[in-house]
Amino acid sequence: MIEAKGLNFDYADGTTALQDVNLKIKNNEIAYIIGPSGSGKTTLLKLFLGIEYPTKGTLEVLSQPIIKGQTVGIRNIRKMIGPVFQEFRLIDGRTAMENTMLGMRFLDFSPKQLKDNSNKALEVVGLADKKYSLVENLSFGERQRVAIARAVARKPALILADEPTGNLDKDNALNILKLLASFKSENTSVIITTHATHLINGEKGSVIIRMDKGYVSEERIG
Numbered sequence: 001m002i003e004a005k006g007l008n009f010d011y012a013d014g015t016t017a018l019q020d021v022n023l024k025i026k027n028n029e030i031a032y033i034i035g036p037s038g039s040g041k042t043t044l045l046k047l048f049l050g051i052e053y054p055t056k057g058t059l060e061v062l063s064q065p066i067i068k069g070q071t072v073g074i075r076n077i078r079k080m081i082g083p084v085f086q087e088f089r090l091i092d093g094r095t096a097m098e099n100t101m102l103g104m105r106f107l108d109f110s111p112k113q114l115k116d117n118s119n120k121a122l123e124v125v126g127l128a129d130k131k132y133s134l135v136e137n138l139s140f141g142e143r144q145r146v147a148i149a150r151a152v153a154r155k156p157a158l159i160l161a162d163e164p165t166g167n168l169d170k171d172n173a174l175n176i177l178k179l180l181a182s183f184k185s186e187n188t189s190v191i192i193t194t195h196a197t198h199l200i201n202g203e204k205g206s207v208i209i210r211m212d213k214g215y216v217s218e219e220r221i222g
Contacts, residue, residue: 001027001158001189002048006057009043017043019214021057025191025207030184032200033193035211041193042086044211045160048191049081050074062157079107082151084161084180088143090135096122096146097131103150121153122146125179141172148176152183159183161192165199173199181206 007021017040025031033041046052048061053068060066062080064073082103090099100118109117122131125145135143144164151159161180165173177192177199184190194200200208208219 001025001029002059002061002191004057004059007047007054007059008056009040009047009052010055017214018047018216021214021216023209023216023218025189027189028184028186029207030181030190031192031207031209033191033209033211034195034197034200036195038213039211040214040216041195041211042162045162045191045193048158048160049083050077079154080157082154082156082159084147084151084159084164086163086166088147090143090146090150092136093134095132095134096127096138096142096149099135099146100131100149100153104154107154109154117153117155118149121149124152125149141168141176144168144172144176145179148179155187157188159188159190161190163193163195165194165196170199177201 002025004021004023007018009018010016033044035041043052047054047059047066050066053066058065062077064077091102097118100121101114104114104117119131122128125148127142127145127149130138130142135146138146159180164176164180168176173196180190180192210217210219
């Protein structure tokens, strides 16, 4: 699924964000990337998405090497990933349903599939009764769930969630983590970055990836 060997990443200003990262996340796993702000968590996700490229070492995501210039390969990877961004990136003036459907644009879904997948995703995240509500009229937690529905509606092989519990109270944060973990299946792996380590249950079959100043250590559970 994802494998990094001797992975380094330096920003253009010379700042080193990742140093000698070695990790392997298998199919049908849930991985938590934990560590303080500035430890490299979000940078690692950017590399997984092909937004940034390794300065040194190798990285494969969904059996595709992340190499600068491999435009077609990177585009194909992104079609198989459901991202949940920290800032949600929802479009005001559009309903929850419309925002969920927008997550499937540029993919090969029929109009019926767009509607059916969006309905199902909103039902799964507990927002079936809010699908025609404008997103700006939803609570913060509900907007978070729309962002998750948008990611899962495309039936991705990999879900990447960047700090999905930020700005949520403990109960809502726990519910969001539980919801994301529920999408782990034979066909979907889930990777979550978070600094809220006290909320992680560490269920069997999960991977804890600890980051500090760009370095990584793995801890497998079960």
